[in-house]
Amino acid sequence: MFPELEEISYKVRELVLKMTTHAGSGHPGGSLSATDLLVALYFKKMNIPHLSSPERDRFILSKGHACPALYAVLALKEFFPEKELFTLRKLNSRLQGHPELITPGVEAPTGAEGHGLSIGNGIALAGKLDKLNYRVYVLLGDGELDEGQIWEAALTASHYKLDNLVAIVDRNSFQLDGATKDIKYLGDVGEKFKAFGWDVIEIDGHNFEQILDALDEAEEAKEMPTAIIAHTIKGKGVSFMENNDEFHGKVLTEEQLKKALEELEKQRRKIKEAK
Amino acid sequence: MEAATRDAYGEALVEIGEDERIVVLDADLSSSTRTKKFAGKFPERFFNIGISEADMVDIAAGLSLAGKIPFVSSFAVFLVDKGYDQLRNTIARGNMDVKVVVSHAGFSVGEDGASHQTFEDVALMRVLPNFRVIVPADYFEAKAAIKKIAFEKGPFYVRLSRPKTQTVYESEPKFEIGRADVLREGKDVAIFACGLMVGRALRAAEKLEEKGIDAEVVNVPTIKPLDEKTILKSAKKCGKVVTVEEASVIGGLGGAVSEFLSSAYPVPIKRMGINDIFGTSANWKEVLKWAGLGEENIVKIISTFVIS
Numbered sequence: 001m002f003p004e005l006e007e008i009s010y011k012v013r014e015l016v017l018k019m020t021t022h023a024g025s026g027h028p029g030g031s032l033s034a035t036d037l038l039v040a041l042y043f044k045k046m047n048i049p050h051l052s053s054p055e056r057d058r059f060i061l062s063k064g065h066a067c068p069a070l071y072a073v074l075a076l077k078e079f080f081p082e083k084e085l086f087t088l089r090k091l092n093s094r095l096q097g098h099p100e101l102i103t104p105g106v107e108a109p110t111g112a113e114g115h116g117l118s119i120g121n122g123i124a125l126a127g128k129l130d131k132l133n134y135r136v137y138v139l140l141g142d143g144e145l146d147e148g149q150i151w152e153a154a155l156t157a158s159h160y161k162l163d164n165l166v167a168i169v170d171r172n173s174f175q176l177d178g179a180t181k182d183i184k185y186l187g188d189v190g191e192k193f194k195a196f197g198w199d200v201i202e203i204d205g206h207n208f209e210q211i212l213d214a215l216d217e218a219e220e221a222k223e224m225p226t227a228i229i230a231h232t233i234k235g236k237g238v239s240f241m242e243n244n245d246e247f248h249g250k251v252l253t254e255e256q257l258k259k260a261l262e263e264l265e266k267q268r269r270k271i272k273e274a275k
Numbered sequence: 276m277e278a279a280t281r282d283a284y285g286e287a288l289v290e291i292g293e294d295e296r297i298v299v300l301d302a303d304l305s306s307s308t309r310t311k312k313f314a315g316k317f318p319e320r321f322f323n324i325g326i327s328e329a330d331m332v333d334i335a336a337g338l339s340l341a342g343k344i345p346f347v348s349s350f351a352v353f354l355v356d357k358g359y360d361q362l363r364n365t366i367a368r369g370n371m372d373v374k375v376v377v378s379h380a381g382f383s384v385g386e387d388g389a390s391h392q393t394f395e396d397v398a399l400m401r402v403l404p405n406f407r408v409i410v411p412a413d414y415f416e417a418k419a420a421i422k423k424i425a426f427e428k429g430p431f432y433v434r435l436s437r438p439k440t441q442t443v444y445e446s447e448p449k450f451e452i453g454r455a456d457v458l459r460e461g462k463d464v465a466i467f468a469c470g471l472m473v474g475r476a477l478r479a480a481e482k483l484e485e486k487g488i489d490a491e492v493v494n495v496p497t498i499k500p501l502d503e504k505t506i507l508k509s510a511k512k513c514g515k516v517v518t519v520e521e522a523s524v525i526g527g528l529g530g531a532v533s534e535f536l537s538s539a540y541p542v543p544i545k546r547m548g549i550n551d552i553f554g555t556s557a558n559w560k561e562v563l564k565w566a567g568l569g570e571e572n573i574v575k576i577i578s579t580f581v582i583s
Contacts, residue, residue, distance in 0.1 A: 111364070160322075
């Protein structure tokens with residue numbers, strides 16, 4: 001068990017909901033499904049001596065709309081002040097509606113779907129050229145897999161044997177207009193990556209033990225990239241948001257926020273008691 | 276001498292390639308774009324991405340984020356039109372140090388026809404913030420431009436062509452970004468041209484002289500940022516302006532010059548280029564003639580415009 005990571009996740013979820021409601025817009029649902037993956041990466045797995053060190057591990061949020069979760073994590077890592085989170089989506093803020101390079105800790109501008117894996121390919125190729133041992137993690141949405149560019153990038157990564165590259169699919173099974181199976185049936189995502197020459201690991205994306213094991217296991221894959229298919233729940237952590245695509249691009253009202261924070265607090269207390 | 280701007284690119288890449296930050300990407304057209312020359316010399320720093328232009332442009336972005344200086348190449352139409360979201364949303368938005376160098380622009384791919392020809396790229400690249408847009412006049416200027424932009428931070432778009440044409444310069448000119456070059460002084464009409472149309476404009480000026488028209492010819496290799504000072508000076512001196520380019524009359528050099536002069540110094544302007552049409556199959560010179568960019572037609576249009 002990883003109570004300290006779970007504790008951070010609850011904090012991130014709380015911040016995501018508070019800042020998006022404060023901003024009046026944003027994408028809370030897909031931020032909550034990605035939260036545990038981000039927390040495992042930034043608070044356990046990734047090595048970032050400082051933000052400009054050439055050997056640092058890189059993270060790219062290809063599903064850029066989940067940036068509230070990334071911003072919360074970066075603030076908790078103290079790359080910028082936590083209170084800045086409440087400038088999200090406001091004029092002159094460093095925290096734009098989708099990731100920009102002006103935010104300390106953001107490695108690539110994203111937001112339009114489908115770009116992140118290719119950018120990751122480029123950083124991974126540079127790592128090989130420079131014989132640096134950093135690893136590149138790219139978080140993809142499952143709706144984003146509709147984009148053809150993802151599959152161009154998937155072929156490139158296996159062709160160039162990018163074993164320093166890990167794609168994590170936040171498989172929450174929803175996209176803006178509804179369930180992924182109804183909008184464009186994806187079939188077996190893991191099998192697709194396998195067919196493109198990738199090592200594939202399927203996990204529960206809210207189980208820290210499984211997430212961290214998968215990230216470790218990915219380092220053992222030689223001469224091929226790894227895809228971690230993380231089965232997640234959209235809106236994870238708040239009962240009325242879970243698997244509810246209504247909250248893809250809609251924020252909580254003040255009243256809903258209050259209820260959600262109470263729920264999160266209850267869960268947090270449970271973890272503390274279990275400690 | 277006769278030489279192609281794409282050949283200048285291949286040769287310049289080998290020269291600047293001594294710098295280990297330089298990496299080159301192509302999408303299965305390296306023998307045509309001449310990046311193959313770099314691939315032969317520095318194979319570990321050349322990446323053939325296959326026919327995946329969108330992926331290729333974002334890979335270049337990733338390489339630049341990791342400190343490399345990527346040159347990314349294909350035919351103009353494929354790189355710009357298939358990679359535009361990536362050029363816009365990653366390279367331009369991130370103001371990245373990526374050099375986009377395309378070949379076979381305009382009608383220069385000739386016989387392959389409308390699917391492979393390009394008229395829209397100059398306008399498309401010009402509206403992207405942070406991008407600087409360069410259309411060299413000949414082999415020598417192309418070589419100088421490539422060597423210059425390689426070590427100038429930020430994104431560039433350089434438009435090159437397939438055919439061997441008579442060079443305008445006798446050796447590598449001193450290339451300055453944002454600087455136009457008055458090649459021929461005149462007083463009756465200012466002809467602003469770019470790319471392979473510069474040579475045609477110079478020859479047209481000679482024919483116009485026979486008709487008693489004294490034309491000034493200005494090579495404008497940098498479409499963005501525009502050399503407003505030089506353009507204003509020539510426009511003021513001549514009072515009439517013609518633009519000649521192998522790109523759409525909408526949004527390219529003609530568009531840029533018109534936008535500028537309409538507020539700075541309104542004068543009659545005739546824009547010559549590709550008139551909002553797709554091209555057709557035939558050899559390059561024939562297609563140019565078909566589209567109204569034949570040398571005789573350039574002379575005819577300009578003399579009518581000056582006399583009117």
